Amino acid sequence: QDLPDVPRNQTLILGWDLSAAVVGVTNPWALPGYTHQRGNAFLWEPLSYYGIFKSEEIPWLADSMEYTSDDFTSMEIKLNPMAKWSDGVPVTSKDVVFTFEGQMNNQTLPYHAAFNQYVESVEAVDDLTVNVTFKIPAPRFKFEVLTLKFDTGIPIVPAHALEAQEDVNAFPGGLDMPHSGPYNLVAWDLNQKIFDLREDWWAVEAGRIGVPEVKRIVMANIGGQQMDNIAQRIVNNEMDAALDMRSSVIKSIVEQNPMVTTHSGDQPPYGYLDWWPNALWMNTQLEPYNDQRVRRAMSLAINRELLDEIIYEGAGITTIYPFPLYPALQEFADSPAVKALEEELQPGLYDPEQSAALMEEAGFTMNRDGLWEKDGETVSAIIQGFEQIHSDIVPFLVEMLRNAGFDADVNFGADSYQNMADGVAGLYMFGHGASLIDPYAALELYHSRYSAQIGTSAGNNRFSRYANPEYDALLDEMAPLGADNPRFQELAAEALGIYWKEQIDIPIIQWLHRIPYNQTYWTNWPTADNPSLGENGAFWAHTGMLVVTNLKAAQ
Amino acid sequence: MSSVTLSNTAIRQPNKVTLFFRYLRRNPSLTFGLLIMLFLVIFTVHGLLTINTKDAYPLAVRPKMPPSFQYPLGTDFFGRDLYAAMVIGMWQTAVIGVFAGALGTIIGTIFGFISAYFGGFIDAAITSICQILIPIPAFLIQVIIAGSIDKRSVTILTMAWVVLLLAWMGPTLVIRAQVLSMKERQFVSVAKLSGMTSLGIIFKEILPNLLPFIAAAFIAQVFQAVFASFYLAIVGLGPVREPLLGNTIWSAQTQGAFFNGWWWWPIGPAVAMILILGSLALINMGMDEMANPRIRRSE
Amino acid sequence: MNFRLLSKRLLFLLMVVWAASTITFFIPRISPKNPVRERFAELARTGGFSPEDLEVIVADYSQRFGLDKPLLQQYGDYMWGILRFDLGISLNKFPKTVMQLIYESLPWTIGLVFITTILSFILGNWLGALAAWPRSPDWLKNIATSFVLFQGVPPVLLGILLIFFIGFKLKLLPLGGAYSIGTVPDQSIGFFLDVLRHQLLPGIALVLGSVGGWVISMRGMGVTIQGEDYVTFAEHKGLGPRVIFRDYYLRNALLPQITGLALALGNLVTSAIVVEGIFALPGLGTMLNSAIRSNDFSVIYGIVLFITIGIATLMVIVEFLYPLLDPRIRHQ
Amino acid sequence: MANLLEFKNVSKIYKRGKTETVALDNLSLTLKDDEPTILTVAGESGSGKTTLAMLLLGFIEPSLGQIYYQGKDISLLSGSERMSFRKEVQAVFQDPFAVFNPFYTVEHLLEVPIKRFKLAKSRAETRDKMAEALTAVGLQPDEIFGRFPHQLSGGQRQRINIARALVLRPKILVADEPVSMVDASLRANILETLRTLQRNYGVSIVYITHDLTTAFHIASSIMVLYRGSVMEAGGVEQVIKYPQHPYTQLLVDSIPWPDLNRRWGQTDLEPSEDSVIGQGCKFYARCPKAMEVCRSRPPLFQLEPYQTASCFLYQEKPKLESEQLSKTLPV
Amino acid sequence: MKPVLKVVDLEVSYYTDAGRAKALDRVNLELNAGEKIGLVGESGSGKSTMALAMMRMIKPPGRIEHGQVIVDGNDLTSLSDEQMLKARLSQIAYIPQGAMNSLNPVTRIGAQMIDAIKAHSPNMPKDKMRARSLKALESVELKPEVFRMYAHELSGGMKQRVCIAIGILLEPKVIIADEPTSALDVVTQRQVMETINKVQAEIGAAVILIGHDMGLMAQSMDKVAVMYAGRLVEVSTVKEMFTAPKHPYSQALIRSLPKLDVRGVFQGIPGLAPSLLRLPSGCAFHPRCQEAMDKCKTLRPENQVLASGSRVTCHLYGEGA
Ligand SMILES: Nc1ncnc2c1ncn2[C@@H]1O[C@H](COP(=O)(O)OP(=O)(O)OP(=O)(O)O)[C@@H](O)[C@H]1O
Ligand SMILES: Nc1ncnc2c1ncn2[C@@H]1O[C@H](COP(=O)(O)OP(=O)(O)OP(=O)(O)O)[C@@H](O)[C@H]1O
Ligand SMILES: [Mg+2]
Ligand SMILES: [Mg+2]
Secondary structure: OOOOOOOHHHEEEEEEOOOOOOOOEOOOOOOOOOOHHHOHHHOOOOOEEEEHHHOEEEEOOEEEEEEOOOOOOEEEEEEOOOOEOOOOOEOOHHHHHHHHHHHHHOOOOOOHHHHHHHEEEEEEEEOOEEEEEEOOOOOOHHHHHHEEEOOEOOOOOOHHHHOOOOOOOOOOEOOOOOOOOOEEEEEEOOOEEEEEEOOOOHHHHOOOOOOOOOOEEEEEEOOOOOHHHHHHHHHOOOOOEOOOOOHHHHHHHHHHOOOEEOOOOOOOOOOEEOOOOEEEEEOOOOOOOOOHHHHHHHHHHOOHHHHHHHHOOOOOOEOOOOOOOOHHHHHHHOOHHHHHHHHHHOOOOOOHHHHHHHHHHOOOEEOOOOOEEEOOEEOEEEEEOOHHHHOOOHHHHHHHHHHOOOEEEEEOOOOHHHHHHHOOOOEEEEEOOOOOOOOHHHHHOOOHHHOOOEOEOOOOOOOOOOOOHHHHHHHHHHOOOOOOOHHHHHHHHHHHHHHHHHOOOEEEEOOEEOOOEEOOOEEOOOOOOOOOOOOOOOOOOOOHHHHHHOOEEOO | OOOOOOHHHHOOOOOHHHHHHHHHHHOHHHHHHHHHHHHHHHHHHHHHHHOOHHHHOOOOOOOOOOOOOOOOOOEOOOOOEHHHHHHHHHHHHHHHHHHHHHHHHHHHHHHHHHHHHHOHHHHHHHHHHHHHHOOOOHHHHHHHHHHHOOHHHOOHHHHHHHHHHOOOHHHHHHHHHHHHHHHOOHHHHHHHHOOOOHHHHHHHHHHHHHHHHHHHHHHHHHHHHHHHHHHHHHOOOOOOOOOOHHHHHHHHHHOOOOOOOOOHHHHHHHHHHHHHHHHHHHHHHHHHHHHOOOOOOOO | OOHHHHHHHHHHHHHHHHHHHHHHHHHHHHOOOOHHHHHHHHHHOOOOOOHHHHHHHHHHHHHHOOOOOOHHHHHHHHHHHHHOOOOOEOOOOOOOEHHHHHHHHHHHHHHHHHHHHHHHHHHHHHHHHHHHOOOOOHHHHHHHHHHHHHHOOOHHHHHHHHHHHHHHHOOOOOOOOOOOOOOOOOOOHHHHHHHHHHHHHHHHHHHHHHHHHHHHHHHHHHHHHHOOHHHHHHHHOOOOHHHHHHHHHHHHHHHHHHOOHHHHHHHHHHHHHHHHHHOOOOOHHHHHHHHHHOOOHHHHHHHHHHHHHHHHHHHHHHHHHHHHHOHHHHHO | OOEEEEEEEEEEEEEEOOEEEEEEEEEEEEEEOOOOOEEEEEOOOOOOHHHHHHHHHOOOOOOEEEEEEOOEEHHHOOHHHHHHHHHHEEEEOOOOOOOOOOOOOOOHHHHHHHHHOOOOOOHHHHHHHHHHHHHHOOOOHHHHOOOOHHHOOHHHHHHHHHHHHHHHOOOEEEEEOOOOOOOHHHHHHHHHHHHHHHHHHOOEEEEEEOOHHHHHHHOOEEEEEEOOEEEEEEEHHHHHHOOOOHHHHHHHHHOOOOOOOOOOOOOOOOOOOOOOOOOOOOOHHHOOOOOHHHHOOOOEEEEEOOEEEOOHHHOOOOEEOHHHHHHHOOO | OOEEEEEEEEEEEEEEOOEEEEEEEEEEEEEEOOOEEEEEEOOOOOHHHHHHHHHOOOOOOEEEEEEEEEEOOEEHHHOOHHHHHHHHHHOEEEEOOOHHHOOOOOOOHHHHHHHHHHHHOOOOOHHHHHHHHHHHHHHOOOOHHHHHOOHHHOOHHHHHHHHHHHHHOOOOOEEEEEOOOOOOOHHHHHHHHHHHHHHHHHHOOEEEEEOOOHHHHHHHOOEEEEEEOOEEEEEEEHHHHHHOOOOHHHHHHHHOOOOOOOOOOOOOOOOOOOOOOOOOOOOOOHHHOOOOOHHHHHOOOOEEEOOOOOEEEOOOOOOOO
């Protein structure tokens, strides 16, 4: 392989797990092998991005994307005339239609369900205009599906490259697949992926962004390595950024190398808010979790203050909400209606005595091991979780529950996700990957539409299997409304009240991404003080391309 | 024939205890191994009698404290007293090791005997099964099995079972080889002439002589079991909440203990692990010497 | 010449393959889990899939992976595939086949495991031989014995400690990776040395962790050989200790050790699986590890099978090579 | 006059892969109940002596032919018959150390048969029996009890072994090279004990050895084997003093007599080659007197009433059916 | 004639758990060139120990406590370890007891012979070493092909002869053969003994043949030395030994031998060999001696030369008797 030499000060080195990567798979539709997370996000672009910290849409391939009716049942998309694929072919409405129809017709694609639910038809009006007609009001479709942010949304794929494929799911793509993003993938093995800047990237000409200073991206494999190894390698300037760190570790990194900074500079919590607040979920159809008193008793057993203190250096990270407190949502949380509910229901209360009282009321007795027991059965409270991300917090939750008499334990096994999806009795530590700009998506998780029967699989984030007609009614009324509608806000507060009162799940922590940014070679990382376009700092997220192309060389 | 008094009746062999100690002096690896083992046993037993079991689990004490008089081995990020955690961990490690080791050895011994003593088809079957299974890396199969069982039922004992599953072939082959050679020894023929039955010969004539081999196999099995349980813990297939040594080391790793300067957290259990496995290896080497008379240092 | 033996060994090989593949085939099927479902459920975590679709997708992929056929037919297909070196398709890394994945990661593991096996064989046997050799000084024997202690240290643990002391504290060797970040692999010496430098710590961890086994068995072997009459007779011949050590003692003691080589390799592979991870070496071990963690069952079974067959084949090869080294066996 | 033990055309063939070893070739032999005798089976290494012993003890089964004990095929004995066969056919083995189980003290060797064959009713009686037997072979019981085999000398061990046979009062005792591991001065003692056994207790002894000097002294008859076949048989004095078969001559000639007047013979010592002709005389390749006719298998020829040889040098002598072999063995 | 071998006051002990065992107790022996002496005695009397001591091959827990071994005027006990290596095989050669296992199973016979030559004359050209080895093989009547063979391809007798060939490679002054034939059957035994006699005649070395088969001694030795409990109790010519043994133990030994003319008479030696750990006081043989006198129980007899030329260690002879 002949690659030109690129000096270190024009090279960006990112540490990421490539060992699980599928070498050569770049086609976003090659599923399940494809993921945008391992650098493929540098290849693919959406109609628009969303800058969460500025609450701003960032138009990209599309110059505009507007609902053309008040009830959110139609939409017009206008493409940027300069947008081009890497092989020179222009990006046209044909590609958009191909992408949308692909999702509608191909049920193995991840957004098939959403398209199926909302989209009636897609139509290319001319080369740069696409009209979308929805079956039902789809006020959030544009944001949820067509806009890339964090890990959700869809990129536009090149019709001319995929049309020819017999099975678009089995076509790997390879290094040469035409793409619209700024970098070419020039080398890929299990150790590293090398991306070189494409001089003819349309977005510069189109004025979307300045000429990127990062000429080469090397994504280096750190898969399997212990976090403190990686931390040390960052401290040693081997890498410019890497995966998000545990809170205890990031503090040491910043202390050991002053050139390393974080979203919050050198102050806790050293990270930015992710969209994935974690809760202890439970299958509300199963004994004893079908009893609100038990759920509430568990919540009362969790000492959030202690968690903040021990794990997060006193940074207030624990939460009582099922959604992340991004600007718009923070506003909602601070609204008088919500505040009043919080005052009344005390969702974050830690009170072991009240917890015990509730358990006794629910018919449990304390056995000799100090565990609640009913009919000879203790409360099966094995927390399903994921070692890599939960190994710091879950052991504490287990112990807090145990101290309150719940027979808790932990399962970090490879089967933990399925146990959640299958609704196996127990607790599931999992995020609410839903709301970003309004609370609807998070609250909708508890709609009885998703209250799958026991024995069938509950999908992503619908582990509660909760059913409550009153609640459904609120949600149904909210669905066609835009978030800025006052009625929407009113209904949302009411639904949140039910969520708290019923203790559908137990919200625990806001999710933070603590990414070390090494400024030895590169500056202008997106931080709280320098929000850039408002994108989050994760280079592996869909918006990673924006992070990279905005960096400035330090030397 | 006249019988003159034997002059060598007068020679007194030193008593058994003296001989044992002298033997230990000649076999430093066994001695060293036994001493470490003895120390570990005392540590664990003493610990079990004095600690509060709860201290071995999170939120029991002030977290992240370096070793001090109050917490001789320090405390970890989760607020476990590492001394208590070590004691419980050693105990659990011992349970897994001894359980899997003992069962593996017993099964191996039984199969080895059956195979060697009855020969023919049974022998061919057992040996081929062993030979066929041996190239299969036990750990990988353990991973598959451990990954396939319902995690809610994983306890220390399930772990031992998983370890055991592919642990019996080694002893089987060793014992079989020994019985085969033993079987050709003349005292077995003599026992037959003395009217002993097959079972009698197995249990009364051959088995006692195999004790050193069985003991050596047992030690080797315990070694394998402890090792396997450590690896399973590392790939996250063990009972995670329990303070098994492997779990403690691994959780220290995942919390970046070294990087954060909490060196005492992984070091304690790591040293314990090294001591346990190291002493077993040394004892194994020493036993090797007993099992193999050629190596046995002359008396 | 040895046609009978050859066919017997081949049969053995087939039996091993059969046993290993049967185990890997049936264990997951006895368990109540559905690997495909589990995999997609996992995938759904990153967003998008709806529960209604999940079952459809699962059905679709079950068909792709042939999981909807009767068990016996699946078993037959699986066996037939194995005979054609086809280990199936990765669930996680679809559309890649398991064989492709193995080929990608194999070089790293082979490099690491083969070299460390050979090194630890040489070092361990050398030390074991010296430990048993009555003339070697006590300090040498003690060193040899202390290596036995190392055998008690799981290589991962050694790896962790080595990284900490040599990588973190002394900064002597790289902390991980297969080669320096950003270099483009080529055939140059420089690249080779770079790779070697990166393999050093994991290599040391593996070697240290496996040397002890050889020391123990070689020492036993050595003491046995040393008591043999031909060694004594060699002394009577007036040969110097060096010659006796090399030609009479070591050679004879070493021979039986060679038969253990293939199995030792197997054990090392086990260790390597865990060690590779902490050094971020993208070998089979890392591949297996990520497969374990992502429920990629077909890759797990593929790798297990591949390693097993590899070891069994090596055993047979060693068995065939052995007579070249030991004239006694050649004769039979 | 019942036949105590009878070999009827017994052959033992070991198969290992493709190679077959004929360890014993069509041997017929009878030992009588009422005529205790000492029969020497002699021959060089690999001639089938141990095989004969093993067959006799019922440890291995003949490939061809039958072995009868008191008229019953020993492979078909019923439970109680088997028990008495076990008791009545006993052995003393070559290596006096290997017969002891190193795990036990030496009296284990005596205790087990007493218990198994219910020879004593109480512990005390068991002990008495053991003491009696030990005394009979010239050992002091209290010196022996409680010791481990390695704490005794070879001679003591060998005599305990014989004491074991004494306890059981067998009818037949197979002694497979009982003195080859024992040094010269002990040899005499042990052989004397054996002979006492035969004389005083009426035990028939099959004495297996390659040492013709001791055979000459202890036995009444001798059978010389070579590669599983009988070369020469007859009265011991006759055969050793006047060997007729070239093989026996070679053997006898090679005996290093501790006698200055009798020097080693001058018979040529051809190196033994493995080129045996399948059907011919087994000694053909090494025989200095080999003839054309030796390419076929020689039968036994009766030379004297108590001497027979399987050699064509004597083809003018009357043939002897192999079943008749025992007739030429004096008691 | 000047003796080619002189053993003076050689004493060896083994230090065991049960105490110190004096395996060789002040042994003296002289041997002339070309002389063949048989060393007999009960098992454990110290025969092999004596041979090993002469080779300086006693290993722990054994130790040469005392004494000299003089070969051709050189005192072996005063040599450095290096020099002793050279002396082995070239001055004094040892043919081991178990020839069955004395050859390296994995190297060719030839290589093992060349090894031995190389150790002593490292600069000798290859072909000369080879020629010498072949000559040695020839003198033990082995075919030259044996040079390229492995031990397992040879029969017991052939192996024993290879060992002899190695023993004579460098034409030593003294050859010690430790029970070279006890594992062989009579025919092979005779072949091997004839070979030893032949090569001994060729190179004119003195031979010490260890064994307990008196027959063998009678058939091929010039002298016999009888060992009892670590002491040489009698050294006589073969003729003297078989016709008029002096020491009561020798007498008993000779009496116990089977004779061709009188069948069926056994005469063993009563009692048992004493343990070296706890030797009887005085003469070690006294508990078994039929002629024991009072002083035998207390006084250790000294070695003396009789008029017949025999050396005896017994109170029956000498001034007091
Ligand atoms: N179990 C066996 N399998 C195969 N061949 C055997 C077996 N036992 C003995 N033989 C062969 O049978 C032949 C006779 O053996 P046997 O042991 O009876 O001889 P022997 O006369 O007792 O010899 P030795 O004097 O060496 O004890 C030999 O060629 C031997 O190799
Ligand atoms: N390595 C040793 N350790 C302790 N004692 C030993 C050792 N080697 C020999 N002995 C003792 O020294 C004495 C003499 O042994 P040696 O081997 O010289 O006897 P031997 O006359 O050659 O006997 P054999 O005829 O059995 O070969 C014996 O009592 C023996 O037990
Ligand atoms: Mg035999
Ligand atoms: Mg000896």
